[in-house]
Amino acid sequence: MSNFTILFLLLSLFASSPLGIIKLSSCSEVHTNVKCIHTEREALLSFKKGLTDPSGRLSSWLSEDCCQWRGIECNNKSYHVTKLDLRNAGLGGKINASLIHLKHLNYLDLSANDFIGIQIPEFFGMLENLIYLNLSYASFSGRIPPHLGNLSSLIHLDLKDNGYFPPNLDMSSIFPLNFLDYFSPLSSRNMDWLSSLSSLKYLDMTGVNFSGVGADWLQAVNTLPSLLELHLSSYELESLPLSLPF
Numbered sequence: 001m002s003n004f005t006i007l008f009l010l011l012s013l014f015a016s017s018p019l020g021i022i023k024l025s026s027c028s029e030v031h032t033n034v035k036c037i038h039t040e041r042e043a044l045l046s047f048k049k050g051l052t053d054p055s056g057r058l059s060s061w062l063s064e065d066c067c068q069w070r071g072i073e074c075n076n077k078s079y080h081v082t083k084l085d086l087r088n089a090g091l092g093g094k095i096n097a098s099l100i101h102l103k104h105l106n107y108l109d110l111s112a113n114d115f116i117g118i119q120i121p122e123f124f125g126m127l128e129n130l131i132y133l134n135l136s137y138a139s140f141s142g143r144i145p146p147h148l149g150n151l152s153s154l155i156h157l158d159l160k161d162n163g164y165f166p167p168n169l170d171m172s173s174i175f176p177l178n179f180l181d182y183f184s185p186l187s188s189r190n191m192d193w194l195s196s197l198s199s200l201k202y203l204d205m206t207g208v209n210f211s212g213v214g215a216d217w218l219q220a221v222n223t224l225p226s227l228l229e230l231h232l233s234s235y236e237l238e239s240l241p242l243s244l245p246f
Helices: 003-016 038-049 097-101 122-126 146-150 192-196 216-222
Strands: 072-074 081-085 107-109 132-134 156-158 184-187 202-204 229-231
Touching: 038 097, 097 122, 122 146, 146 192, 192 216
Parallel strands: 081 107, 107 132, 132 156, 156 202, 202 229
Antiparallel strands: 072 081
């Protein structure tokens, strides 16, 4: 085949291309539709590694695109992870601090799981874009970290009915006694951290141990300008005064 013939064929192919452009692809070129941010995928996998998952709720957390994983939602433009919804998933174990790498996370629901008496992680206070945080019925115990006061964008905070009984405890043996000697609920030494949650509209701290807080809780609640709904009862608070900001 002459050089002239080869040139003619190339010009003909160029003219037949819709935009007059020919794209040459190598065999090694990889096309992908993965939208997940790589660093956020790695953060989620580290989080998963610390958990126990007897029900297999996280079994879909294998593919490259974490935006397609169960319980995960991403922004449809930036593809950053914005929502982590793992309520009632039967999860336990430890909560890895890798979650702080989800810089755009605004919704976190770990309610109705079984974290067997561990404390609410202090680093949750670093998830500064959170507007929704639900940790209810999740068997957290110990002191509520005042670091939650850093979540100035938070609108919804639910910590109700957390606590932990020691394993293998004969429940029938404790009811004639003071069950608080055995049960370890969430507790708060003071409520000063609440005063920084200026965007908060919903607060549920039912069942939290407020012993030693005194009247400070009322002052803290009264500083919340956006609060619309409050659930706050425990064995240490017999009744709520009526001087609430709503």
